[in-house]
Amino acid sequence: MANQNILLIEDDGIARIAAEKCIQCGTCSASCPLNRYMDYTPRQIVALVREGLVEEALKTKTIWLCSTCYLCAVRCPAKINIGEFMTALKRFALKNGYSNSLLYPKLMKTYVEYVNKYGRVSEPRLMVSFSLKTNPLKLLKMLPISIRLLKNGELSISLEKVQNLEEIKF
């Protein structure tokens, strides 16, 4: 059972997550605001990964329910940044094609497309194009609040973009 955790650590050569030192106390799980909806607790995800069962971890709902609020990270007695750990797993899952059917990756992809094209994001436009891709009916549900926001001047659909777009090609 090779330590596949290394794959996560070396992913892009940047993310550094030391999940090996987990003492399996469950503080992260019980601190998570979305734990009720997860199929595995965050602690179990750490256990899966360090036992080499990475594939199982990548298929969980849990990793996509992490909103990276870092409450687990500041409480962890082993000082593991579990929020970052989940981020690395998400990236790994996407790269290896584990989660293409899920909503969250679609959102991210739409987001990245926007940023790469304009350098900035217009949130209302992002929401509209995301909803059109996934669940157009939802736009109807959002209508009342959208109208309210528009009325309050909080919603603008005009596009902002970076002048020098060449500078954001890397």
Add this chain to the structure above:
Amino acid sequence: MDTAERRLNGKHLSFYPGCSCSKNGTARRYGSSSIAVLKALGIEVSEINDWNCCGSNLYRIIDERGSYFLGARNLSKALEMGLPEILILCPACFLSLNRTLTEISRNTNLKNEIAKKYRVLGGPAVSRLRIRHIIDFLVNDVGEEDVKNRVVKRLEGLKVAAYYGCQITRPYGYFDDPEFPTSLERLISWIGGQPIESNLKTKCCGGMLMLTNEEEVLNVIESILRSYVKSGAECIVTACPLCHLNLEIGRARLSGRVGLDENFPIIYFTQLIGLSFNIPVEELGLGKDDVGRITEKVRLTATVKGV
């Protein structure tokens, strides 16, 4: 106070609005009210030239390296402007730029790669970069004396609950406790308000998951709103565009269930400070509803300072 004035006199920061707080963003009112408040305090801010997306978590999941390049471009622009102290409103941007800076300073390979594209980041000037959240700046640099001196209308007795959300103090919130911060409560009391506590004040609002896992996130928001209703708050102030949006969605969708009326004021804390500074409501981006609700509670008749 003399010392504070001397320290802040001519203080000039660069300003990173980010997509949400910029002119066409969903949190444009957070942006405009912050600038108005800073101006009233004699602080000059200059928007970073041609800034771009901070390289937020959403981006970073797909392309980590790219996210640092995005962040780095903003940092390099600030340095080129000669304003290495960067003021930020949006906690997600605050987190991203802080992370970029942290990674640049500890990962030499990354730094070298980035410096090839953004020259100024290869030099010693990097060490002068400071990424400041506006709460940190107002509480720790401007300080109690200056804020109080600028108050025209004390919001006497207004019960204000602060909702920080998560990423202001985590994991880069070195200016306050990561779970139980008190900076906003201090600001509220300086302008005469009565801070109301909630132990959910730094619990996550669900963030972007509102778009993908609406039901789950609405449940989270419901518990947050319930705790604020229970605490007797008359107004909730926020400091994050996404928290704000989610709370507003929650208010619209759940008001009946949690016993909150649908006009209950949920505003940015800078808007509230602006009110006490007597800044025109248009500049603060406050809707008539909000002002009406607050003034009704506060009896703003008590003009403490001035003529």
Add this chain to the structure above:
Amino acid sequence: MDNRIGVYICHCGLNISSTVDVQKLTEFAQGLEGVVVARNYPYMCSDPGQELIKKDIKEHGLTNVVVASCSPTMHGPTFQRVCEEAGLNPYMFQMVNIREHVSWVTDDVEKATEKAKLLVAAAVNRVKFHEPLGKIHVPLTQSVLIVGGGITGIETALKLANSGKKVYLVEKEPSIGGRMAQLEKTFPTLDCASCILTPKMVDVASNPNITILAYSEVKEVSGYIGNYKVKVVKKPRHVDESKCIGCGLCATKCPSKVPDEFNMGLSFRKAIYLLFPQAIPRKYTIDREHCFYFTKGICRVCERFCPTRAINFEQKPEEIILEVGAIILSTGYDIFDPSVIKRYGYGVYKNVYTGLEVERLTSASGPTNGRVILRDGRTPSTIVVIHCVGSRDENYHVYCSRVCCMYAMKLAHLIKERVPNSTVYELYIDIRAHGKGYEEFYRRVQEEGVIFIRGKAAEITEAENGKLIVVFEDTLLGRVQQIEADMVVLATALEARKDVKELARLFNIPVDKDGFFLEKHPKLAPVSTVNRGVFVAGACQGPKDIPDSVAQGAAAAAEALALLSQGSVEAEPVIAEVNKNLCSGCRICVSVCPYNAAVFDRETKTASVQDVLCQGCGTCVASCPSGARTLRQRGFTDRQILAEIEAILPKKLVTIEKAIAEA
């Protein structure tokens, strides 16, 4: 004089020989000027290895010996003894560390061998300038100072006193007894703590060889092994100990009300008080911070009622100078303040307690006479005990406090005993029941119905009905759960005393990364310190339970006895000496010496160094403006050091030859 040098290279099993080519090194050494014999051997420190050296010294008439092996701290004394036994002065020897400094820090055989060669050459060059030195003998004072009068200090004192040594037991509180006096029962046998402690306290008080200095603190320590001079300050009790009969009338009349620290603030005492009913010495003490006379200038009620006229408001701190041969520190531990873990709400929610607070609640002489009740008088029916509060947590203390699992289970047992129908949960990460009878105790408590759940509490909140909501993951079920509790008990960590740094400075010993006193060796010298006459015992060295503390106390007593029974102690002759003919009497050395060893002789108007006080630190030598010929360090003369450097530096760089010639 012709030097006849022997060089001995140790393989240290594979520790050295796997990285350093010992054969090549031996051949190299053989070719060095002055070397008559060079050998290598698998274990130079072994009996045959030692015999090899002895035989060569005799047969080849060696004048100097160089051993290249491990650290001189490890085996320097061993090989010095070998030289001595073969009739060679032990200071004609030099050791080279080719293990820690060479083989352990690289895998590169070639480089390692090259470095080893240089180091051996340096030692060979140096040892030519060695001179015979004689050991210094220092007499020993036959008495011991023990700092800290808890169970460790008490046991240590009794052992030493019973073997006829004079003991001074210094305790900063008004009574001896320490933490153990606060305990109701002790795990795993459930002995009544007072019942086994109080007789020991009485023994201490009645032993003619023991002087108890309670309400006292050590302020200054001077001198050296065998001959320490210690200044102790006895704080004013404002009660004349020779007159007070401990009747307690003063306390019944005293009008003040002070939170009782012995009961962890769960009850009140008076400003004139006895720390606890079985206190020893049984003498009352006025707490100046709370006494109305001292704070407001009025009252003096106690003075009026005292039948023996023992009250003395004018009493001043008293300085006592002690002369002792050895010092044992048994200063104990502090309790981690859990209020810094804000999510547990200690200090905010009134029904969140620390373990020691609940211990006092269960105590028959405690604030509730042994009834387990909440602050509002209600009896709790659901109790949650949280383990590892401040321990095993990198945000606070990374170490395991070693006693919490056991005391948490003991408290669960006591709560079950006092509140029979209660439900008690233990939230643990791992149960550490490592001692004799501990695992059995764990089983017993399980059988008594205490519910063990594996998972650390993430947070505690208070519901509107006043119940505490404890949220955690049951890690064996993989499910996040919560318990509505009436009472939460935090099994708080043990930590180093707040003033540990000052104590360490006072006694000139180091502390470890967690702030506990650092023992000389964790396995082979567990109660010794780098300061040879100072020993440590009990929880001041690291978290410890009572059996381990008592065992360490006995060990420290044995170490002190072993030292004192030598009658005199050998001091290293590697110290500074003054050439009186050249000394100008500027007294710079006198002012810089940290051990007061350099003194000015008024008659000859020159400086001199007192052998037994000098520790050989070299500060004076470096400070002497008239140079090395005036004030020199035996065993580290300029000549010796320059010779060493000369052998290491490339020849071209050596202008040192000149320097040596000048010296």
